[in-house]
Amino acid sequence: MAYTLDLSGRVALITGASGGLGEQFAKTLAQAGAAVVLASRRTDRLMNLRAHIEAAGGQAHVVAMDVTDLASIKAAVAHAETEVGPIDILINNSGVSTTQRLQDVTEEDYDFVFNTNTRGAFFVAQEVGKRMLARAKGAAPGTYVGGRIINIASMAGLKVLPQIGVYCMSKAAVVHMTRAMATEWGRFGINVNAICPGYIDTEINHHHWQTEQGQKLIAMLPRKRVGTPADLDALLVMLCSAESHFINGAVIAADDGFAV
Numbered sequence: 632m633a634y635t636l637d638l639s640g641r642v643a644l645i646t647g648a649s650g651g652l653g654e655q656f657a658k659t660l661a662q663a664g665a666a667v668v669l670a671s672r673r674t675d676r677l678m679n680l681r682a683h684i685e686a687a688g689g690q691a692h693v694v695a696m697d698v699t700d701l702a703s704i705k706a707a708v709a710h711a712e713t714e715v716g717p718i719d720i721l722i723n724n725s726g727v728s729t730t731q732r733l734q735d736v737t738e739e740d741y742d743f744v745f746n747t748n749t750r751g752a753f754f755v756a757q758e759v760g761k762r763m764l765a766r767a768k769g770a771a772p773g774t775y776v777g778g779r780i781i782n783i784a785s786m787a788g789l790k791v792l793p794q795i796g797v798y799c800m801s802k803a804a805v806v807h808m809t810r811a812m813a814t815e816w817g818r819f820g821i822n823v824n825a826i827c828p829g830y831i832d833t834e835i836n837h838h839h840w841q842t843e844q845g846q847k848l849i850a851m852l853p854r855k856r857v858g859t860p861a862d863l864d865a866l867l868v869m870l871c872s873a874e875s876h877f878i879n880g881a882v883i884a885a886d887d888g889f890a891v
């Protein structure tokens with residue numbers, strides 16, 4: 632006998648699905664049975680991913696979304712719900728980073744990071760959350776299956792790291808945003824949790840690992856390794872499942888022990 636988690640019949644919106652963690656999250660949730668809605672700006676990449684998921688027997692749809700643009704968020708969420716159905720699961724994953732010392736941060740750097748990671752994540756969750764709340768309030772007993780919002784923060788939201796101070800600040804805000812949403816929305820069956828990944832090899836940092844600084848960083852890590860996107864699969868599926876109904880407002884490090 633095996634223990635399984637099944638997301639069949641659920642609709643999951645994944646922001647930042649055009650690469651890295653978001654691409655893996657979409658493949659994993661589709662494999663677990665969810666219909667996935669792939670969102671980001673580079674829709675050509677999303678269409679390739681859709682083809683890949685469909686070829687593997689999954690259901691996938693594409694919406695263009697720029698998380699720094701509220702009109703774009705609203706249009707994308709409305710489009711997703713009209714085309715696919717009510718969103719049960721949000722993976723709030725789009726994110727960017729810059730590297731520089733605090734004294735060198737420009738207004739553009741600051742706005743770039745905060746507008747995507749913090750403001751963008753907030754308004755995506757708000758738009759999806761409003762719809763989940765409306766369904767929760769209007770649902771006949773037994774018809775509403777609850778919502779799941781998973782914010783992709785970072786272990787940098789828990790532990791300050793040099794040269795990415797603004798990124799750390801933006802992710803610390805996502806950690807607190809998670810708790811605030813969990814507090815207000817939990818009683819409506821909407822569970823809001825955060826995953827704080829450690830270093831995972833994706834486009835956001837791939838160039839770094841071969842450099843001298845990157846190699847030094849790996850040598851400092853508890854197990855001298857960076858992760859792969861699939862290392863978050865089990866945690867992600869668990870947080871999306873109905874079985875995780877008792878987990879709300881949790882901020883879970885998946886960082887190979889780095890932030891301890």
Ligand SMILES: NC(=O)c1ccc[n+]([C@@H]2O[C@H](COP(=O)([O-])OP(=O)(O)OC[C@H]3O[C@@H](n4cnc5c(N)ncnc54)[C@H](OP(=O)(O)O)[C@@H]3O)[C@@H](O)[C@H]2O)c1
Pocket residue numbers: 646647648649650651652653670671672673674696697698699724725726727747783784785786827828829830831832833834835836
């Ligand atoms: N990799 C790591 O080590 C690591 C560790 C901790 C946390 N994280 C977090 O995990 C998330 C994914 O990171 P990743 O490593 O997968 O990075 P990535 O490969 O660079 O992917 C970033 C994704 O964000 C999307 N994005 C950026 N700006 C956007 C915007 N304005 N509107 C919509 N989407 C936007 C990009 O899509 P488009 O360009 O197509 O719009 C892309 O799909 C981020 O929030 C990151 O901070 C990553």
